[in-house]
Amino acid sequence: MFSEQLKEKVSVLLVDDKQRNLDVLRAILSGLDYHLVEATSGSEALACLQHNEFAVVLLDVMMPAMDGFECAKLIRATRNCTHTPIIFVSAVADEMDFIYKGYNSGAVDYIVKPFNPAVLKAKVAIFADLFRTKKILIDQLHEARALCHKLEVEKAHGNEEKKVLLDMVHDFAASFEERLKFNEAITPALSIARSDVFTSTAT
Template sequence: MSTPAAERSSILIVDDMEENLVALQAVLGPLEQHLVTAHSGEEALKAMLRQDFALVLLDVLMPGMDGFETAVNIKRLDQTKDVPIILLTGNEVDRDYAYRGYAIGAADFLAKPIDPWVLRTKVNVFLDLDRKSRQLAVQADQLRRLLVAEHSRGAGRPRPGGGQPAEGGEAEQLAQITESLVRLEVMLRDQETAESPELADRIAELERTVRRLEASGHTE
């Protein structure tokens, strides 16, 4: 069963050698994601400013702006700083390369020749995090809209006791939404280190909250 286009994530593959780009596209093809290629660090940065990516596969040894410099620039920009980076390089390079990669914020490091199964497995981890992050963002938007709607509905509704604010259920619902949004914002900021089961549990909890609040709104 193919992945619907709307559910696909974008992956940026950066390498100055066309044959390497073709090989990586062939390896990642079965994952059915949107693959974008760049032949240089400059081209990669331009692509990342044009669209969102779930992951960047970045070759270290490139002429001009190499992979390390490109990664530093990616992490420097607010728009791209949270995008995970997997650095790729030949197996003959200095062992300090891995340390340098992690020091500048790379999420992982793979030496060529790259095992296709290992690469797909690692990429799938980040794709899953991206899907969970997007689901959480949708839930956050739903909760914000419900919070605004509940506040507006409450402001125009006659209150018992001569206009006094309602207590109990409504106040508890508003507090629940606010608390969920705060926890959600924290989790979105920490998405690279958050475990997938925890994200799944949070999504399920927020979905229950949304359904419960929507049902409450329809019955009033």
């Protein structure tokens, strides 16, 4: 069951105002275990995030109307998107302040064009695997809580033999909760760590 869940397709959001850039990203990531969704503006990306859950967002920096920095901040402020990983894709390579601004606005990684397709695949795969693992932990937590409720009902009806088993299931549920918290903490931790690196480098 778990091995099948680890192979399930996850959604990846591609955001760029130029269709040719979206075509490049799609060509690199197509054929893998991803459902690729395209957005040609920041507002369109935010609309997609309102109705779908994404393992990672590949976000262009230089876009008209709403640039990538502003879009990233709004994504971070959107309900259920607080921990959605954002990878900036930009042609600007020599501006340290520019890159730092990307991390400071909520990105967990930064890719400079032209980039190595293998590197992009590897970065996306990391966050896709984290997303799948999170889903598995959530499912396990729900099952453990459901079993806890069932055992508590049986115990309330005088079945004291269920007490030991109930304590064990409570421990399992607590373990799943801690692992889920750790999984959710990884994404913001990556962003903070990378931001600190650029801060120390710039000073």
